[in-house]
Amino acid sequence: MTNSINELIDSNVIFISGSNTTENHPVIGAKIRQAKKNGAKIIVVDPRKIDIADDADVFLQVNPGTNIALSNAIMNYIISERLEDAEYVKERTENYDELVSVVGDFTPEKAAEICGVSAEDIKKAARMYAEGEKGSIVYCMGVTQHSSGTEGVMSMANLAMLCGNIGIESGGVNPLRGQNNVQGACDMGALPGTYPAYQKVVDANVKAKFEEAWGVELSDKVGLTLTEIVHKAGHGDIKFLYIMGENPMVSDPDLTHVEEALKNTEFLVVQDIFLTETAQLADVVLPAASFAEKDGTFSNTERRVQRVRKAINPIGDCKPDWQILSGVLKRLGIGKDYASPEDVFAEIREVTPSYAGISYDRLNELGSLQWPCPTEDHAGTKFLHVGKFARGLGLFKPAAFKPSAEVPCDEYPVILTTGRVLYHYHTRTMTGKVDGLNAMSPESFVEINPEAARKLSIVEGDKVKISTRRGSVMATAKVTPKLKENVVFMPFHFADGAANALTNPVLDPIAKIPEYKSCAAKLEKVAWDWSEETDGIR
Amino acid sequence: MSMLNITIDGQAIEMPAGSTILEAAKKVGIDIPTLCHLDMEKQFNQQAAACRICVVEVENRRNLAPACATPLMNGMVIKTDTPRVIEARKTVLHLMLSDHPLDCLTCEKAGACKLQDLCYQYGIEESMYPGMQNDFPLDESNQFYTRNLNKCVACRRCVQVCTNFQHTKAIGFGNRGFTTHPVAPFDKGMDASDCASCGNCVSVCPVGALLPKSKEKYRSWEINKTRTTCSYCGVGCQMNLVTKGNKVVGVEPVDGASNDGLLCVKGKFGFNFVDHPDRLTSPLIRKNGELVKATWDEALDLVAAKAKSIRAEHGSEALAGLSSARVTNEENYLFQKMVRAGFGTNSVDHCARL
Ligand code: SF4
Numbered sequence: 001m002t003n004s005i006n007e008l009i010d011s012n013v014i015f016i017s018g019s020n021t022t023e024n025h026p027v028i029g030a031k032i033r034q035a036k037k038n039g040a041k042i043i044v045v046d047p048r049k050i051d052i053a054d055d056a057d058v059f060l061q062v063n064p065g066t067n068i069a070l071s072n073a074i075m076n077y078i079i080s081e082r083l084e085d086a087e088y089v090k091e092r093t094e095n096y097d098e099l100v101s102v103v104g105d106f107t108p109e110k111a112a113e114i115c116g117v118s119a120e121d122i123k124k125a126a127r128m129y130a131e132g133e134k135g136s137i138v139y140c141m142g143v144t145q146h147s148s149g150t151e152g153v154m155s156m157a158n159l160a161m162l163c164g165n166i167g168i169e170s171g172g173v174n175p176l177r178g179q180n181n182v183q184g185a186c187d188m189g190a191l192p193g194t195y196p197a198y199q200k201v202v203d204a205n206v207k208a209k210f211e212e213a214w215g216v217e218l219s220d221k222v223g224l225t226l227t228e229i230v231h232k233a234g235h236g237d238i239k240f241l242y243i244m245g246e247n248p249m250v251s252d253p254d255l256t257h258v259e260e261a262l263k264n265t266e267f268l269v270v271q272d273i274f275l276t277e278t279a280q281l282a283d284v285v286l287p288a289a290s291f292a293e294k295d296g297t298f299s300n301t302e303r304r305v306q307r308v309r310k311a312i313n314p315i316g317d318c319k320p321d322w323q324i325l326s327g328v329l330k331r332l333g334i335g336k337d338y339a340s341p342e343d344v345f346a347e348i349r350e351v352t353p354s355y356a357g358i359s360y361d362r363l364n365e366l367g368s369l370q371w372p373c374p375t376e377d378h379a380g381t382k383f384l385h386v387g388k389f390a391r392g393l394g395l396f397k398p399a400a401f402k403p404s405a406e407v408p409c410d411e412y413p414v415i416l417t418t419g420r421v422l423y424h425y426h427t428r429t430m431t432g433k434v435d436g437l438n439a440m441s442p443e444s445f446v447e448i449n450p451e452a453a454r455k456l457s458i459v460e461g462d463k464v465k466i467s468t469r470r471g472s473v474m475a476t477a478k479v480t481p482k483l484k485e486n487v488v489f490m491p492f493h494f495a496d497g498a499a500n501a502l503t504n505p506v507l508d509p510i511a512k513i514p515e516y517k518s519c520a521a522k523l524e525k526v527a528w529d530w531s532e533e534t535d536g537i538r
Numbered sequence: 539m540s541m542l543n544i545t546i547d548g549q550a551i552e553m554p555a556g557s558t559i560l561e562a563a564k565k566v567g568i569d570i571p572t573l574c575h576l577d578m579e580k581q582f583n584q585q586a587a588a589c590r591i592c593v594v595e596v597e598n599r600r601n602l603a604p605a606c607a608t609p610l611m612n613g614m615v616i617k618t619d620t621p622r623v624i625e626a627r628k629t630v631l632h633l634m635l636s637d638h639p640l641d642c643l644t645c646e647k648a649g650a651c652k653l654q655d656l657c658y659q660y661g662i663e664e665s666m667y668p669g670m671q672n673d674f675p676l677d678e679s680n681q682f683y684t685r686n687l688n689k690c691v692a693c694r695r696c697v698q699v700c701t702n703f704q705h706t707k708a709i710g711f712g713n714r715g716f717t718t719h720p721v722a723p724f725d726k727g728m729d730a731s732d733c734a735s736c737g738n739c740v741s742v743c744p745v746g747a748l749l750p751k752s753k754e755k756y757r758s759w760e761i762n763k764t765r766t767t768c769s770y771c772g773v774g775c776q777m778n779l780v781t782k783g784n785k786v787v788g789v790e791p792v793d794g795a796s797n798d799g800l801l802c803v804k805g806k807f808g809f810n811f812v813d814h815p816d817r818l819t820s821p822l823i824r825k826n827g828e829l830v831k832a833t834w835d836e837a838l839d840l841v842a843a844k845a846k847s848i849r850a851e852h853g854s855e856a857l858a859g860l861s862s863a864r865v866t867n868e869e870n871y872l873f874q875k876m877v878r879a880g881f882g883t884n885s886v887d888h889c890a891r892l
């Protein structure tokens with residue numbers, strides 16, 4: 001997030017796109033509702049009539065995969081009505097002309113057709129966002145998990161810059177991170193192209209710095225992304241794979257392929273707290289401690305570094321991940337004996353400029369610090385890009401609308417979109433072990449619009465077979481007016497009735513994110529004697 | 539910000555305009571008991587001021603003033619411990635106790651109950667006003683907590699938090715007078731409401747009326763609390779893990795920078811995975827197709843040996859690692875260091891993109 005969670009409460013307008021906030025980031029959802037009570041206008045863009053849509057002043061129920069068409073039309077209208085922040089555009093940004101030429105003929109009327117919403121509502125939303133003094137954009141996977149995800153993200157930034165909303169309090173572009181420490185994993189360089197603090201692996205100076213710090217020669221070649229790793233493993237090119245705390249057997253697109261790929265490695269190490277679907281395929285399983293059993297830090301979605309503290313001793317003979325990794329490092333002849341996570345953090349500070357001013361002592365005293373925090377006397381950074389952008393001028397990077405890689409056809413006539421539910425988390429490794437949460441959400445389901453269900457003779461609770469070009473799974477029908485007729489929704493948490501056996505693994509070419517949010521599918525009602533096949537994937 | 543000069547129990551202090559009497563008292567270390575007041579209610583006009591336990595005397599005012607909801611005025615002279623104040627507080631407690639079952643011996647809340655604490659503080663053993671008691675049925679319909687409204691002291695904290703902070707508006711206040719109590723719509727069980735099971739009402743209930751359905755029985759003096767960060771989503775809510783021995787038995791919200799004392803259903807109630815019987819407790823190595831128990835040395839030696847031999851035979855690019863958005867910064871750092879420095883490749887990623 002460029003800005004902080006609590007700044008939302010004082011925003012004048014909040015534009016929420018592709019984020020089921022009240023279910024996936026419930027406490028932020030609560031804060032958005034507090035903002036509404038303070039008078040903020042709320043705009044919601046989503047293919048489903050999610051909870052927060054009830055709070056919306058304008059709700060745009062778009063077809064999945066049409067975000068860019070929508071933002072281009074919003075910008076078109078803002079520019080044609082002269083609602084943009086002309087001074088900000090002039091002083092703080094560049095490449096505005098290209099934006100004008102890309103969105104120039106993309107009128108709300110044109111987008112209305114593509115997005116499946118009314119042109120009037122698009123105009124209303126555009127005016128509302130542009131006229132709010134402090135406008136905040138909040139988005140999540142609904143924007144990123146598309147083959148044009150990177151462009152979707154840029155279009156959010158374009159819109160914010162056009163209205164002068166970056167670099168001000170209670171404004172900004174605010175992606176909500178799904179998992180507790182996605183931000184930290186990225187900050188720490190668990191990415192193929194960057195060391196900690198996003199320092200590039202292809203930069204010779206950076207490489208030299210880390211070679212010196214770690215005392216070994218390093219590669220200057222950008223590594224493979226998760227999806228590429230799985231793909232290469234499938235071809236036998238990745239022979240040794242070490243997986244920590246992840247369950248790609250449920251979370252990856254096109255699961256059948258993932259299983260083959262993992263089996264195809266010569267040596268698979270899985271480190272986790274449970275024997276997950278992925279761990280069952282491993283050659284070595286290393287039992288890790290849960291967050292309650294260890295010390296450390298997490299960085300939340302607003303770049304806030306906070307302490308994790310050990311409350312109980314590790315269960316059985318398991319060990320905290322940091323201890324396991326330090327054991328492997330030692331055996332590989334790298335690194336020193338780390339006495340504690342604080343010891344590791346001291347090393348992090350030395351090579352991570354944005355964390356250099358953060359220490360356990362400061363965190364214990366202040367409760368948290370937001371990076372960038374370059375020195376010990378720095379108070380941390382509440383919101384970014386004040387006065388100027390990291391690169392100097394803000395660059396408009398407009399993108400023309402492209403349809404999803406797979407659009408409905410005669411054989412697969414509806415659009416399948418996926419997401420999460422309130423009561424579960426990711427692949428249910430943790431929430432699936434909590435009785436109450438399981439009772440609230442026991443099994444996979446597919447949400448269908450009542451009219452669409454009627455045409456297929458499907459009623460609530462029916463077993464339904466959902467098929468795409470990747471395969472078929474069974475799930476229980478939930479008939480709900482939350483969806484339009486041409487869209488169905490499945491949660492991705494469940495291994496039985498796994499949505500990701502259906503999703504399209506086609507990647508965004510830049511961020512390499514799979515297109516989870518949109519693929520073509522068909523539904524069939526299933527007679528009861530299918531029951532012996534309800535085990536899921538075929 | 540303009541400042542106000544006031545006097546509280548003889549001490550003259552300056553406070554910013556818009557502060558309450560309660561805030562002034564806190565600043566100089568004077569203890570005023572509260573019951574319905576919530577810390578997240580930062581403005582005086584957000585207060586329900588339902589319980590009147592916090593009353594104080596203000597010079598030149600006829601009525602006692604609730605400290606939590608009374609804004610300071612310039613020149614105000616406040617007294618917090620006059621006999622009249624003490625009497626008023628005692629009356630409040632007597633009234634509350636008159637409709638409260640005295641089963642403290644077996645109440646889960648004992649030791650952490652505001653009513654119990656206040657009765658102790660003001661030396662009240664039983665109510666001066668014995669009489670009729672409400673008899674509400676126990677509501678167990680929510681998966682995560684029970685409601686026993688017979689213990690309710692009608693402080694409205696649950697309704698305040700649900701309406702003004704969680705904003706689910708699942709409960710309101712039903713009836714008036716003696717039988718007043720928080721209700722789900724149509725006075726049905728919680729399962730018939732819009733309740734999102736966030737548990738924020740449970741966390742703020744000062745008495746035993748709202749209690750988590752706990753697997754473990756514990757007394758409030760047997761537990762430890764450890765402040766940490768929620769391990770589910772990216773909001774990073776601050777919480778205390780409540781432990782008894784080597785077991786997590788509960789979670790309570792802490793007033794952190796991003797959550798201000800709120801949690802959601804996963805953070806509040808989703809902790810039983812920690813000591814689930816399916817937890818992995820020892821390293822496993824695959825032998826003849828089966829995963830069998832091994833020692834740490836065996837497992838780690840094997841991992842390192844395989845990494846080295848595969849690297850020697852096929853080169854660094856045949857190795858890769860997937861890190862995790864669930865583990866700590868320190869662990870992510872060590873993991874990418876292991877892949878980069880130990881395996882010799884940059885093929886490290888995690889599931890942020892998924
Ligand atoms: S659990 Fe949450 S949503 Fe339900 S009544 Fe309590 S505060 Fe409201």
Ligand code: SF4
Nearest residue numbers: 690691693694696743
């Ligand atoms: S249930 Fe608890 S929080 Fe709600 S009014 Fe009664 S005593 Fe107060």
Ligand code: SF4
Nearest residue numbers: 768770771775802805
């Ligand atoms: S309590 Fe809920 S909202 Fe807060 S961090 Fe945990 S999962 Fe996220």
Ligand code: FES
Nearest residue numbers: 573574587590606
């Ligand atoms: S605490 Fe002030 S009226 Fe209840």
